[in-house]
Amino acid sequence: MAQFVKIYPENPNEKEINKVVEVLRNGGLIIYPTDTVYGLGCDITNTKALERIARIKGIKLDKANFSFICHDLSNISDYIKQIDTSTFKILKKSLPGPYTFILNGNNNLPKEFKKKKTVGIRVPDNNIARDIVKVLGNPIISTSIYDEDEILEYTTDPELIYEKWNNKVDLIIDGGYGDNQASTVIDLSGTELEIIREGKGNIDIF
Numbered sequence: 001m002a003q004f005v006k007i008y009p010e011n012p013n014e015k016e017i018n019k020v021v022e023v024l025r026n027g028g029l030i031i032y033p034t035d036t037v038y039g040l041g042c043d044i045t046n047t048k049a050l051e052r053i054a055r056i057k058g059i060k061l062d063k064a065n066f067s068f069i070c071h072d073l074s075n076i077s078d079y080i081k082q083i084d085t086s087t088f089k090i091l092k093k094s095l096p097g098p099y100t101f102i103l104n105g106n107n108n109l110p111k112e113f114k115k116k117k118t119v120g121i122r123v124p125d126n127n128i129a130r131d132i133v134k135v136l137g138n139p140i141i142s143t144s145i146y147d148e149d150e151i152l153e154y155t156t157d158p159e160l161i162y163e164k165w166n167n168k169v170d171l172i173i174d175g176g177y178g179d180n181q182a183s184t185v186i187d188l189s190g191t192e193l194e195i196i197r198e199g200k201g202n203i204d205i206f
Helices: 014-025 047-057 085-094 127-136 158-165
Strands: 003-006 030-032 039-041 067-069 099-104 118-122 140-144 171-174 184-187 194-197
Touching: 003 014, 014 030, 014 127, 014 171, 030 127, 039 047, 047 140, 067 127, 085 099, 127 140, 158 171
Parallel strands: 003 171, 030 171, 067 118, 099 184
Antiparallel strands: 030 039, 039 140, 067 140, 099 118, 184 194
16 A cells, blocks of 8 residues: 655655655655656666566566656766757756757666667656755656556546556655646757657747
């Protein structure tokens, strides 16, 4: 049975954030709010936790396209190859925000992601998610929790999320109602900017 923790996004309670981080450090899985939909996550350095998420999603870990939730731009540079000025300007202009940027990964990526040349990076405009990553000291995985109901696509009510997921994960954060639109995915790994998925993030700014 998962813990159910209420955290207010305007001013996340330090004690509750520490509780979440402890679960992550012990290899636990969490469901947490972002600036888009609720996400399923774990510590990117914990192989067993990553494997658990892959099993839940019904995919092989080496085939998974998980994104990393980072605290800020300096956090991102730990895992990606050096970027040019124009790419940096795009990131600076749009983050924190509802975007996932695909960038070329460097040698610091955890071993489970080494085969992949690129990594999806998120810096959500949500204090809860970013505070968790800041206290943990490294990114957490981000993968959306879909709903079987095709009309809904994403569950937005934390209590309904708890009902459905409390036997699959270790902690669920109630950070208020989530959005039902996923992030906009933009590939910056090649020479041209490519929009992979149009979501909540406005593409007119690029």
